[in-house]
Amino acid sequence: MALALKDIENIAHLARLQLSEAEKTEALDSITSILSMIDQMQALDTAGVEPLSHGFDASQRLRPDVVTETDQRDTLLKLAPNAAEGLFLVPKVLE
Amino acid sequence: MTDMMNQGVAELAQSLARKDFSSVEVTQAFLDRIQLHNNDLNAFVTITGEQALAQAKTADAMRAAGTAGPWTGVPFAHKDIFCTAGVRTACGSRMLDKFIAPYNATVVEKMNAAGMVMLGKTNMDEFAMGSSNETSWYGPVKNPWDRTLVPGGSSGGSASAVAAHLCPAATATDTGGSIRQPAAFCGLTGIKPTYGRISRWGMIAFASSLDQAGVLTRSAEDAAILLQTMSGFDPKDSTSVDLPVPDYLATLDQPLKGLRIGLPKQHFAEGLNPQVEKLIRDALAEFEKQGAILKEVSLDNSHLSVSAYYVIAPAEASANLSRYDGVRYGHRCDKPVDLEDLYKRSRAEGFGAEVKRRIMVGTYALSAGFYDAYYIKAQKIRRLIKDDFDRAFSEVDVIMGPTSPHTAFALGSKHKQKDPVAMYLEDIYTIAVNLAGLPGMSIPAGLLNGLPVGLQIVGRDFSEGQLLNIAHRFQQATDWHTRTPGVGAGTGMKGDH
Numbered sequence: 001m002a003l004a005l006k007d008i009e010n011i012a013h014l015a016r017l018q019l020s021e022a023e024k025t026e027a028l029d030s031i032t033s034i035l036s037m038i039d040q041m042q043a044l045d046t047a048g049v050e051p052l053s054h055g056f057d058a059s060q061r062l063r064p065d066v067v068t069e070t071d072q073r074d075t076l077l078k079l080a081p082n083a084a085e086g087l088f089l090v091p092k093v094l095e
Numbered sequence: 096m097t098d099m100m101n102q103g104v105a106e107l108a109q110s111l112a113r114k115d116f117s118s119v120e121v122t123q124a125f126l127d128r129i130q131l132h133n134n135d136l137n138a139f140v141t142i143t144g145e146q147a148l149a150q151a152k153t154a155d156a157m158r159a160a161g162t163a164g165p166w167t168g169v170p171f172a173h174k175d176i177f178c179t180a181g182v183r184t185a186c187g188s189r190m191l192d193k194f195i196a197p198y199n200a201t202v203v204e205k206m207n208a209a210g211m212v213m214l215g216k217t218n219m220d221e222f223a224m225g226s227s228n229e230t231s232w233y234g235p236v237k238n239p240w241d242r243t244l245v246p247g248g249s250s251g252g253s254a255s256a257v258a259a260h261l262c263p264a265a266t267a268t269d270t271g272g273s274i275r276q277p278a279a280f281c282g283l284t285g286i287k288p289t290y291g292r293i294s295r296w297g298m299i300a301f302a303s304s305l306d307q308a309g310v311l312t313r314s315a316e317d318a319a320i321l322l323q324t325m326s327g328f329d330p331k332d333s334t335s336v337d338l339p340v341p342d343y344l345a346t347l348d349q350p351l352k353g354l355r356i357g358l359p360k361q362h363f364a365e366g367l368n369p370q371v372e373k374l375i376r377d378a379l380a381e382f383e384k385q386g387a388i389l390k391e392v393s394l395d396n397s398h399l400s401v402s403a404y405y406v407i408a409p410a411e412a413s414a415n416l417s418r419y420d421g422v423r424y425g426h427r428c429d430k431p432v433d434l435e436d437l438y439k440r441s442r443a444e445g446f447g448a449e450v451k452r453r454i455m456v457g458t459y460a461l462s463a464g465f466y467d468a469y470y471i472k473a474q475k476i477r478r479l480i481k482d483d484f485d486r487a488f489s490e491v492d493v494i495m496g497p498t499s500p501h502t503a504f505a506l507g508s509k510h511k512q513k514d515p516v517a518m519y520l521e522d523i524y525t526i527a528v529n530l531a532g533l534p535g536m537s538i539p540a541g542l543l544n545g546l547p548v549g550l551q552i553v554g555r556d557f558s559e560g561q562l563l564n565i566a567h568r569f570q571q572a573t574d575w576h577t578r579t580p581g582v583g584a585g586t587g588m589k590g591d592h
Contacts (some may be wrong), residue, residue, distance in 0.1 A: 008455070015413060015458040016420075017451055018439035026448075027455060030515050034405060034456055037516045041402045041472050044479075051474030052481055054334075055532015056306050056556060057292045061333050075197050081427035088422050093432050 104317040118151035118168030138256035142215040167210030175216035178297040187221040187231040190445030218252030226521040229510035240580040244503040247277030248497025254281040272525030275537035279498035290532035291336035294329030302411035315566035319343035352386030357491030374541035400527035406473035413457030428524025496535040498549035539575040
């Protein structure tokens with residue numbers, strides 16, 4: 001299926017990426033080329049094949065449900081571009 | 096003093112034990128050498144001189160007190176993908192340009208516990224997405240064998256640094272070939288162990304089901320030492336495998352008589368430079384001389400590995416990189432008008448073109464209506480690729496072939512070209528190994544027009560000891576791994592300290 005510029009705009013929105021007009025055109029060309037390489041997969045019949053999500057089919061290990069982390073609020077807040085009074089600051093969400 | 100710069104990890108450890116020189120002396124010598132050559136090579140993005148000398152001083156004190164371990168005081172470098180507490184960890188991205196990691200990766204903790212001395216952090220493709228080290232926010236890295244060429248990627252800084260003797264060894268990571276291809280291009284020994292062998296905790300995520308840490312060194316013996324130090328179960332990584340770590344050094348010398356080597360016919364087909372093939376065939380003859388048996392095998396679906404990878408890896412990347420939102424850490428745009436503007440502009444400014452491209456491919460592959468056609472399809476092919484390896488390993492012990500179809504290519508020749516697929520096809524022989532989770536290695540197998548050629552060795556799950564043994568035996572019989580580029584005003588390695 002051929003991509004159009006509006007598909008690129010939709011993907012960029014879903015991925016929360018702002019693109020300039022030039023970037024959109026570039027993305028359309030390069031992603032179209034990548035998808036045509038990816039579409040080589042479609043030539044192979046994979047009916048009845050189980051998908052593999054991990055090299056040796058391992059499942060996620062569970063650990064006992066106990067608290068292991070210590071409180072690192074201040075350390076982590078120091079990394080924030082904008083924080084105050086123990087909170088991450090963002091532009092106003094509610095009017 | 097120049098001699099210490101040419102020593103690898105094992106030799107340096109012996110020299111330190113004999114007190115030929117102190118850790119402070121050798122650390123200072125490497126720091127001086129980095130100072131001299133890094134402006135040109137751009138292999139390091141952060142040099143941690145003060146900390147390194149403090150670590151070296153502690154190492155010397157431990158040595159004097161008799162509490163030193165075997166590798167205490169040996170300097171090395173970390174790829175800038177591993178979180179280092181108190182030191183900038185940028186992952187090649189503007190997004191993390193000001194990010195000071197609040198904790199150490201498990202790999203970093205393990206190297207610290209061994210008393211090894213970190214000289215600095217090495218350059219890399221942005222978020223490890225690249226095969227030439229040209230997507231880094233910090234600029235491209237040069238290949239010390241020829242500075243007009245790329246060192247390979249994504250672990251290009253580590254490879255360039257080790258090849259130029261700016262450090263004896265460096266950590267690296269491999270999602271689709273990012274250890275093996277730079278090893279091939281820079282004439283180094285590189286190993287990517289089995290998925291789960293080394294903890295991913297504190298290693299910045301690209302594609303979580305494929306990412307695996309490993310090392311770049313100048314010998315299999317050094318790779319064994321570092322791998323031993325880095326490996327092991329980690330409860331903090333839920334995909335870490337709870338298996339004992341064998342003694343890799345103990346099995347290095349085992350004879351290869353009767354070893355069955357599989358040669359995938361797809362890796363010796365069209366697209367492979369015939370002169371590279373000749374060198375690979377010569378290397379294979381050396382194994383035959385040691386009693387190994389060569390046998391053709393077929394990896395029937397290997398031609399689809401790059402296609403499947405470019406669904407799975409971008410899909411995982413799009414999920415992993417959604418954490419960079421301009422709120423909690425990382426780059427934030429100026430004066431956002433609302434939350435959406437904050438997200439969109441912070442991410443647009445923080446990520447480079449290749450990272451954005453892969454996030455979009457992944458977003459598309461995972462989006463409603465396309466999930467089955469792309470993501471599930473790719474995972475089915477992943478299963479078939481794994482089955483191909485299983486079938487091959489029922490007939491042979493290891494698989495060998497070229498790591499890359501050619502030697503290092505020119506800076507600028509593939510990056511920023513209209514079609515990114517040419518760069519993606521760089522990893523044609525390495526990518527299937529990540530999809531199957533298998534251990535893979537690249538070792539120097541010859542020089543073509545003065546440039547290194549790498550031999551790839553792939554083994555069964557958790558056969559790192561065997562791969563290192565095979566590589567070591569080859570290196571006992573050949574000297575390709577000892578060849579070095581002349582670095583520094585054309586004077587060669589010896590006189591340019």
